[in-house]
Structures are given as structure tokens and as C-alpha cells.
Amino acid sequence: MRALVINCTLKPSPAPSNTEALADVVSAELRRRGVEVETVRAVDLDIRPGVKTDMGPGDDWPAVHDKLLRSEILVIATPTWVGHPSSVAQRVIERMDAMISETDDDGRPVAYNRVAGVVNTGNEDGAHHVISEVSGALVDIGYTIPGQAWTYWHLGPGAGPDYLDDQTGHDWSDKTGRAMAANLVAVAEALAAHPMSAPPE
Amino acid sequence: MRALVINCTLKPSPAPSNTEALADVVSAELRRRGVEVETVRAVDLDIRPGVKTDMGPGDDWPAVHDKLLRSEILVIATPTWVGHPSSVAQRVIERMDAMISETDDDGRPVAYNRVAGVVNTGNEDGAHHVISEVSGALVDIGYTIPGQAWTYWHLGPGAGPDYLDDQTGHDWSDKTGRAMAANLVAVAEALAAHPMSAPPE
Amino acid sequence: MRALVINCTLKPSPAPSNTEALADVVSAELRRRGVEVETVRAVDLDIRPGVKTDMGPGDDWPAVHDKLLRSEILVIATPTWVGHPSSVAQRVIERMDAMISETDDDGRPVAYNRVAGVVNTGNEDGAHHVISEVSGALVDIGYTIPGQAWTYWHLGPGAGPDYLDDQTGHDWSDKTGRAMAANLVAVAEALAAHPMSAPPE
Amino acid sequence: MRALVINCTLKPSPAPSNTEALADVVSAELRRRGVEVETVRAVDLDIRPGVKTDMGPGDDWPAVHDKLLRSEILVIATPTWVGHPSSVAQRVIERMDAMISETDDDGRPVAYNRVAGVVNTGNEDGAHHVISEVSGALVDIGYTIPGQAWTYWHLGPGAGPDYLDDQTGHDWSDKTGRAMAANLVAVAEALAAHPMSAPPE
Numbered sequence: 001m002r003a004l005v006i007n008c009t010l011k012p013s014p015a016p017s018n019t020e021a022l023a024d025v026v027s028a029e030l031r032r033r034g035v036e037v038e039t040v041r042a043v044d045l046d047i048r049p050g051v052k053t054d055m056g057p058g059d060d061w062p063a064v065h066d067k068l069l070r071s072e073i074l075v076i077a078t079p080t081w082v083g084h085p086s087s088v089a090q091r092v093i094e095r096m097d098a099m100i101s102e103t104d105d106d107g108r109p110v111a112y113n114r115v116a117g118v119v120n121t122g123n124e125d126g127a128h129h130v131i132s133e134v135s136g137a138l139v140d141i142g143y144t145i146p147g148q149a150w151t152y153w154h155l156g157p158g159a160g161p162d163y164l165d166d167q168t169g170h171d172w173s174d175k176t177g178r179a180m181a182a183n184l185v186a187v188a189e190a191l192a193a194h195p196m197s198a199p200p201e
Numbered sequence: 202m203r204a205l206v207i208n209c210t211l212k213p214s215p216a217p218s219n220t221e222a223l224a225d226v227v228s229a230e231l232r233r234r235g236v237e238v239e240t241v242r243a244v245d246l247d248i249r250p251g252v253k254t255d256m257g258p259g260d261d262w263p264a265v266h267d268k269l270l271r272s273e274i275l276v277i278a279t280p281t282w283v284g285h286p287s288s289v290a291q292r293v294i295e296r297m298d299a300m301i302s303e304t305d306d307d308g309r310p311v312a313y314n315r316v317a318g319v320v321n322t323g324n325e326d327g328a329h330h331v332i333s334e335v336s337g338a339l340v341d342i343g344y345t346i347p348g349q350a351w352t353y354w355h356l357g358p359g360a361g362p363d364y365l366d367d368q369t370g371h372d373w374s375d376k377t378g379r380a381m382a383a384n385l386v387a388v389a390e391a392l393a394a395h396p397m398s399a400p401p402e
Numbered sequence: 403m404r405a406l407v408i409n410c411t412l413k414p415s416p417a418p419s420n421t422e423a424l425a426d427v428v429s430a431e432l433r434r435r436g437v438e439v440e441t442v443r444a445v446d447l448d449i450r451p452g453v454k455t456d457m458g459p460g461d462d463w464p465a466v467h468d469k470l471l472r473s474e475i476l477v478i479a480t481p482t483w484v485g486h487p488s489s490v491a492q493r494v495i496e497r498m499d500a501m502i503s504e505t506d507d508d509g510r511p512v513a514y515n516r517v518a519g520v521v522n523t524g525n526e527d528g529a530h531h532v533i534s535e536v537s538g539a540l541v542d543i544g545y546t547i548p549g550q551a552w553t554y555w556h557l558g559p560g561a562g563p564d565y566l567d568d569q570t571g572h573d574w575s576d577k578t579g580r581a582m583a584a585n586l587v588a589v590a591e592a593l594a595a596h597p598m599s600a601p602p603e
Numbered sequence: 604m605r606a607l608v609i610n611c612t613l614k615p616s617p618a619p620s621n622t623e624a625l626a627d628v629v630s631a632e633l634r635r636r637g638v639e640v641e642t643v644r645a646v647d648l649d650i651r652p653g654v655k656t657d658m659g660p661g662d663d664w665p666a667v668h669d670k671l672l673r674s675e676i677l678v679i680a681t682p683t684w685v686g687h688p689s690s691v692a693q694r695v696i697e698r699m700d701a702m703i704s705e706t707d708d709d710g711r712p713v714a715y716n717r718v719a720g721v722v723n724t725g726n727e728d729g730a731h732h733v734i735s736e737v738s739g740a741l742v743d744i745g746y747t748i749p750g751q752a753w754t755y756w757h758l759g760p761g762a763g764p765d766y767l768d769d770q771t772g773h774d775w776s777d778k779t780g781r782a783m784a785a786n787l788v789a790v791a792e793a794l795a796a797h798p799m800s801a802p803p804e
Contacts, residue, residue: 010652014296029401040759049646050692051611051684058663069492082740083530085687087694088652094613112348125207127559129531132337136329137685139275142348144388145340147397153559157575172560178597179400186344188387188396196387199380199745200230203492211451211496216709250412250445250490252483282453283539284497284731285487289451292489302744328760330732338484357759358730373761431803477672514750530739537742538735546790547742549715549799576620583801589747589790592797598750598789602632 001188003030003073005119007063008089010079013044018163022153023077023119025174029181033075040064042088043171049091053098053192061095062176068096072114072188074143076134080122080154085130101142107198113191115179117149121163127152144196146187151177202389204231204274206240206320207265209290211280214245214259219364223354224278224320226375232380236274241265243289250292255297262296271298273389274316275344277335281323281355286331294338308399314342314392318350318381322364328353345397347388350376403590404476405432407441407460407521410491412481415446420565424555425479425521427576431583437475442466444490451493455500463497470498474516474590476545478536482524482556487532488521495539502543507603514545515593519551519582523565529554546587546598606633606676608642608722609667611692613682616647621766626680629648629782632784637744638676643667652694655801656701664698668718669700675717675791683725683757688733696740703744704707705729710801715743716794720752720783724766730755748800749790754780 005027009017014019027037045060055190068074069147078089085093100109104126116138118131131150139145160166163173206228210218221240228238246261255263269275281288286294303311317339319332331352339344354364354374361367364374407429411419422441427508429439448463456464480491487495504512518540520533533552541547555575557563565575572600608630612620621641630640648663657665671677681692688696705713719741721734734753742748756766756776763769766776 010654012652014754023498048751049615049689051613068490081693081697082700082743084693084696084736084740086652087690087697088689090684090693091690093687094690109348111242114348117643122364125527125529125554125556127527128337128341130550131340132333132485135340136333137687139332139336139346139348139350140329144348145336145346147315147340147343147345148310148400150341152521152527154527156527156558157555157571158578166636169230169369169559175400175402176560183397183402186395186397187392190391190397191388194391196391198402199349199376201376211453215452250414250488252412253625266669282492283499283542285492285495285535285539287451288489288493288496291483291486291492294486295483295489298484300600326728326755326757326759327732328728328729332728333686334486338486341484353728354760355728358729358772359779369761377761502680516750530743533742534735534739537680537748538731538740540729541734541738541748541750541752546750547738547748549717549742549745549747549789550712551800577802577804584803585799588797590795592793592799593790595797596789596793598786598793601751601778602785603778 001035002071003035004067004071005037005075005077006092006187007039007041008078008086008092009043010086010088011042014165018121019077019079021164022121022173022177023075026075026119026181029178035183035185038067040170047091051094051097069139073116073184074116075119077119077191079134079168080120080126080130083126083129084102085133090136094142109142112196114143115146115188116143120152122154123152123162124159125156127154127195135166144187146183149162149180149183202236202283203272204238204276205268205272206238206278207238207293208242209287209293210244210281211287211289217365219322220278220280221372222365223322226278226378227276227320227382230379232247234386236386239268243293248292248296252298270311274385275315275317276320278320279331281321281327281331284327284330286334290335297310297342310343313397314384315344316347316389317344318385321353323355325355325360325362326357328355345388347384350381350383350384350401354391403437403479404473405439406469406473407439407477407479408494409441410480410488410494412445412490413490415443418566420523421479421481424523424575424579425565427579428521428583431580433588437587440469442514444494446512449493449497453496453499470524471512472538475514475586476515476518479503479521481534482522482528482532485528485531487535491536498543499500515560515592517548517584517586520546520568522554524556526556526561526565529556546589548585551582552584553582604638605674606638607674608640608680609672609695610642610644611681611689611695613689613691615645615648616644619767621648621724622680622682624767625724625776625780626678626778627721628748629678632781636788638788641697643671645695650694650698654697654700665786668764672713676787677717677719678722680722681733683723683729683733686729686732688736689791699744705751707716712745716798718749718791719746722789723755725757726765728759731759737753749786752783752786754783
């Protein structure tokens with residue numbers, strides 16, 4: 001079983017990413033459960049604006065799209081900015097929009113029988129909304145969202161520290177992240193054994 | 202397999218409900234696939250404000266809670282008002298909040314291994330948001346949301362007719378509703394055969 | 403100048419309301435600036451489901467509607483439940499929906515030249531979203547939202563204490579609440595002196 | 604009085620933009636009311652990821668930031684993608700985040716006494732949510748949102764035509780857009796005559 005973690009931080013490598021730090025907790029638990037995990041830092045790539053799978057020469061999205069199709073599990077890891085998923089996360093979701101009309105040999109949307117979850121960090125409030133926004137979009141595209149397949153961290157109220165700067169609450173976020181990993185694996189395995197069919201006419 | 206449809210219209214019986222009319226398309230397809238379906242019209246009940254499972258004498262929620270625990274499939278059917286899920290839908294979700302800390306004999310949150318989807322109608326725009334809001338809340342509580350487990354109807358832009366008043370677009374909404382039913386059943390069956398476990402410590 | 407604060411807690415009187423406690427900071431600052439402030443606890447009233455201004459005998463909404471029309475300033479104070487404004491807040495917004503088509507003698511929607519802001523408390527994350535949801539609905543109805551006309555409080559991550567149980571962060575929430583009051587008064591005064599006209603044909 | 608319209612389409616020039624076509628209705632009405640209007644197509648610029656006003660050499664944002672500070676009126680025009688504001692709109696909002704801590708000579712956040720509104724088009728549902736998301740973020744930054752300072756267009760349900768491809772509903776969207784322009788000008792003038800002060804300590 002394979003998982004793709006797309007880190008949607010605004011900060012290019014090699015800057016430390018708070019979001020990746022929390023996503024790494026989820027990745028570690030996925031690996032402990034036998035999943036092969038790959039992480040992509042989307043801001044390091046040239047992901048062109050648009051809603052097609054290939055936006056032409058120089059577009060780095062098609063390679064990410066290939067990784068998505070090889071992965072039963074997807075984790076979108078995103079910071080909160082002004083209360084929303086990052087522009088990089090929204091770019092990723094926009095590029096995934098084309099998957100709504102891509103089908104496999106059995107006529108199933110390619111996202112069927114894949115599961116997804118959300119990791120979120122912020123220096124301020126917004127997590128539940130970010131998780132709903134991303135989860136809702138992925139359900140639209142055809143991903144299944146397992147129960148409690150998310151974790152988050154921020155301190156409140158008002159603008160505060162980043163995840164890597166303050167240990168407060170890490171226990172909760174990390175434990176919730178391990179539960180997320182368990183739930184992603186459980187539902188991915190259930191769908192592998194009992195897959196969804198193509199939509200009825 | 203059992204499904205509970207909670208119709209969150211603002212209109213008490215016996216007024217016709219546009220939302221129920223579209224939910225009935227989903228219910229019919231669920232029944233055709235062998236599911237026993239019960240519909241509750243929440244506004245006809247006295248569902249008290251609060252976040253406990255039992256808010257005291259006269260509270261009609263505990264009976265709905267029992268139905269939820271007997272049903273592998275949940276459909277929240279809600280109109281859009283001012284761009285949001287109805288106050289009745291939010292009341293239902295608030296009362297489900299207590300389920301986050303209710304566990305079964307194996308230590309699993311009671312919503313684990315149950316699936317949910319959303320039916321939405323409106324006289325104006327709002328469907329994707331309503332679906333995300335409700336789906337996000339149900340994932341928080343522990344429900345699994347199958348890919349494309351939703352349908353909706355409204356015409357735009359601006360305030361327009363109700364579902365029962367205009368046939369435009371019914372084909373799309375009904376077909377999407379049948380796919381929703383198929384996806385709910387498929388994922389519910391997968392989880393029945395390969396259930397999620399209690400969250401790791 | 404008059405302000406109406408609608409407290410949308412789920413708890414009937416005389417239970418203490420965390421949301422009201424933070425709203426009281428805003429009310430005190432409004433009074434200090436010469437505004438007459440009235441607070442309504444919506445859950446104590448029988449506000450019927452529906453989208454008309456008068457839903458018939460026993461409906462307590464018409465009296466609240468009268469208070470709205472006497473007030474240049476509106477404060478919606480709501481707890482966060484499952485990441486959303488409370489069902490009581492959504493009920494209030496639904497009943498305000500009728501105001502979209504109510505006009506004054508000059509053909510202006512009755513909400514024009516009135517301002518609104520949002521107070522939010524929670525035992526978990528959700529404030530920015532709650533504030534956006536409520537503000538967005540009120541803009542739809544015709545209220546003007548002054549810059550930074552909101553305040554909130556919760557601690558994170560995960561479920562935590564209530565506002566009245568923990569002093570952490572009160573300084574920030576209270577100061578932000580006083581700025582909210584100042585901004586509501588400033589924009590209400592500007593609109594009183596230079597009012598908006600009826601929409602062009 | 605000056606207005607800046609930021610078109611957040613995903614399509615670089617010279618491709619026709621549906622969102623710009625509807626924004627042009629608002630711009631025409633602003634001009635008719637004596638406002639000087641400039642439009643920026645954000646995707647044509649190199650707006651770097653980040654939350655500072657200047658992200659270094661090659662960053663095109665500082666020039667847009669200058670335009671914002673010269674404009675009493677801001678219009679964010681964005682398409683809906685997967686139910687959300689576009690990634691380009693979110694990028695713009697992220698870059699505006701730095702304005703929260705920028706103040707003028709009187710200690711006022713630079714967005715105070717400026718007004719903003721939202722234009723939205725889509726090939727599917729999402730307008731109310733997009734408008735709330737963008738408006739909520741701008742209120743956070745300090746912009747005032749006049750009542751009914753938005754317009755939108757899409758047909759539903761399901762994926763449908765673009766604004767430039769179908770005249771259905773243009774009358775409503777255009778009329779709503781002209782009201783939006785009137786309301787932006789009215790509140791901008793009111794704030795120019797009676798400005799907000801710096802937040803109290």
C-alpha cells in the first residue's frame with residue numbers, strides 16, 4: 001500500500017516546514033503499518049494554474065498526478081493562512097479537478113477506492129474549516145474520507161507561535177495524527193478488498 | 202443493512218418538502234440495493250438545544266440517537282438557507298457531537314464503520330458549501346464519507362424556483378443521487394467486512 | 403445610537419454563557435462610547451423555524467425583528483459547535499432572510515446603513531470560519547461589516563476549556579473586542595451622516 | 604476616488620476571462636459614478652508564495668500592494684474552482700496578510716477606511732461561499748464590506764456553461780453588480796468623510 005503526502009506549505013525547501021513536521025508524525029505511523037510513503041513539497045514544483053492534468057511544457061503537475069494514481073492513500077498537509085487552506089493547497093486541488101472526469105478501465109472515476117485525510121498547522125485559528133474545505137473538495141473528486149482522518153495544531157486565540165516553536169498540545173496533535181494514519185489504512189484496506197463500482201447510469 | 206435519512210427542512214409536516222423529494226430518489230435507490238430505509242423529519246420533533254445525548258424530559262433526540270446506532274448509513278438532507286445548512290441540520294449535528302466520546306465495547310467511537318452522505322436543495326446557490334460543512338462535521342464525529350456521496354439541486358443565479366416547482370436539472374440531480382446511494386452501500390459493505398479498529402493509544 | 407446583541411448560546415437562562423461573557427466586553431465598550439445596548443438571549447425565546455418575519459401565533463421573532471429595526475448596530479454572539487455557528491445563530495439568520503425583501507420608505511433594504519459584527523467563543527477551533535459565515539450572511543442581507551468588527555476566544559488544539567474557566571488569552575480577546583466596538587460605532591456614525599441609497603434599477 | 608479590481612482567473616492573458624467580463628459590469632458602473640478604475644490580472648504577474656509584502660527580487664506583489672494603498676475601493680474578482688476561491692485569489696489574500704500589521708501615520712491598520720467587494724463566476728455552484736470566504740478574510744485584514752457588495756453568476760445544478768457562453772441570468776448578475784458598485788462608492792464616501800480611528804489600546 002502506498003501513500004502520497006503533499007505538503008502545501010508556502011515555504012520552498014530547504015526552509016523548515018511546520019506543516020511537514022506534523023505530517024511526519026502521520027507518515028511515521030503509516031510506515032509503521034507497512035505503508036510506503038512519499039512526500040512532495042508542492043511549492044518546490046512549477047504547478048501551473050489551470051484545471052487540466054497537463055498544462056503544457058514545464059508543468060510539473062503530470063508527475064504528481066502519476067504519483068496520485070499509484071497511491072491508495074493521499075494526505076493533504078496545509079498551513080492555515082487568513083483562515084483558509086494555502087494557495088498551494090488550492091492549486092493542488094484545482095489540478096485534481098480534472099480527475100473528476102478521468103476513469104479507469106472499469107469506468108470508475110480514478111479517485112474511487114482511494115482515501116484521503118488532512119494535516120493542518122497554523123499560527124492562528126482555522127483548522128476545522130481548512131479540514132472541511134479540503135475534505136469536501138476531495139469527496140467531490142471521488143476520494144473517500146475515513147472517519148477522523150485528520151489532525152491539526154495551533155494555539156489560540158489570536159496569532160501565536162508555530163508548531164516547531166512550542167511543544168504545547170503536541171501530544172494531542174500527534175496522537176490524533178496516529179489515529180488518522182490508522183483510519184486511513186483501515187479504510188484503504190477495506191476498499192481494496194471490497195471496491196466501489198462505477199456509478200450507475 | 203439500514204439507512205437513516207434525516208430531513209432537515211424548516212417546514213413541519215404535512216407541508217411538502219423539496220429536500221425530502223430529492224432525498225426520496227436516494228432512498229429509492231438504497232432500497233433497490235436491499236437497504237432498509239427510515240426517514241425522520243427533524244422539525245416535527247422536539248430536539249432540544251444542547252450537546253448531550255439526552256437533554257431531559259420531553260427531548261426527542263434520544264430516539265433519533267437510537268436510530269443512528271442501528272443504521273450503517275446516514276443521509277443528512279438539508280435545504281440551503283442564506284448559504285448554510287439549515288438550523289435544523291445544525292441542531293442535529295450539535296446533538297451528534299456527544300457521539301464523539303461514546304464508544305462501543307471495543308473502544309471504538311460509535312460512528313466508526315458507519316458512512317454518511319448529504320442531499321441538498323435550495324432556491325439559491327450554496328450546495329457545495331453545505332455539503333462540505335455537513336460532511337466535515339460528520340468526519341469529525343467519526344463517520345466515513347464515501348467518494349461522491351452527495352447530490353444537490355438549485356437553479357441560479359439569484360433566488361429561483363424550488364425543486365418541486367421546476368424540472369430543469371432533475372436528471373442530473375437524480376442520477377447523482379443514485380450514484381450517491383451506490384457509493385454509500387459499497388463503502389458501508391466494505392467497512393462491515395473489514396472494520397476500522399479503535400484508535401491507537 | 404442603539405445596539406442589539408443577540409446571544410446565540412445553546413444554554414437557556416439562567417445558565418452562565420461563555421459567549422455572553424465575551425460579548426459583555428464589547429457591550430461595555432459600546433456603552434462607554436454612548437451607545438444604548440440591549441442583549442437578547444435567543445434560546446430563551448420561541449423562534450420558530452421558517453423564513454418569514456412572522457411565523458404565526460406564539461412566534462417570538464417579530465419582537466426581535468422590531469429591535470433589529472431600532473438598532474443601527476447588531477452583534478451576533480455565538481458559540482462554535484462542531485466548527486460552525488450554533489443552530490440558534492443559524493435560526494436567527496434564517497429569520498433575518500426575510501429582511502432581504504423588506505424596504506424602507508426610500509426603497510432601501512432595511513439592513514442598509516446598519517452595521518454588524520461577530521463575537522465567538524468555543525471550547526475548540528472554528529472562530530475565523532464562524533465569523534466569516536455570519537458576516538457573509540449579514541452582508542447578503544444588507545448589513546455593512548466594518549473592518550475588524552469581531553473578536554473570539556478559544557484555546558487549542560483539541561477540545562479545551564471554556565472562556566469562563568480559563569483566563570489565558572482574555573487580554574487579547576478583550577482588546578480585540580474593544581476595537582470591534584470602536585469600529586462598529588465609527589462606521590455606523592459614518593453611514594448615519596452619509597447614508598447608502600436604494601440600489602439602482 | 605480610485606478602485607482596484609484584481610481579477611483572479613487561472614487563465615493568463617490574452618485568454619478571455621469570464622470573471623473579468625462580469626467584473627467589467629461593476630467597473631463600468633464605478634466609472635459612471637466618477638471612480639477611476641484599474642484592473643490587474645494577477646495570474647499574469649509573478650506573485651510569490653509567502654506572507655510578507657516583499658518576497659524578494661522578481662516578486663511582482665509590491666507593485667500591487669502600492670496600488671492597493673492608492674485605492675479606496677477593492678474588488679476581488681474570482682472564479683469558483685472545486686467550490687472555493689481560486690488559488691490565485693488565495694495567493695492575493697495571503698500577500699495581503701502582511702497588511703494586518705502595517706499602519707498609517709495615525710496608527711491605523713492601512714486597510715481601515717477602505718471598502719471591498721467580491722465578483723464571482725463559475726461553471727458550477729459555490730458563489731455564496733466564495734463571497735463569504737473572501738469577504739471574511741478582507742474584514743480580518745481591516746477592510747469594510749458594504750452591504751450587498753457582491754455579484755455572481757453560474758447556472759446549476761452540476762457543471763454547466765461559463766458566463767461568456769450563456770446569457771441566462773445575466774440581467775440579474777449585472778443589476779446586482781451595479782448595486783454592488785453603488786454600495787462600494789457610498790460606503791467609501793461615508794468613510795472618507797467620517798473616518799475610523801486607530802484601535803483603542
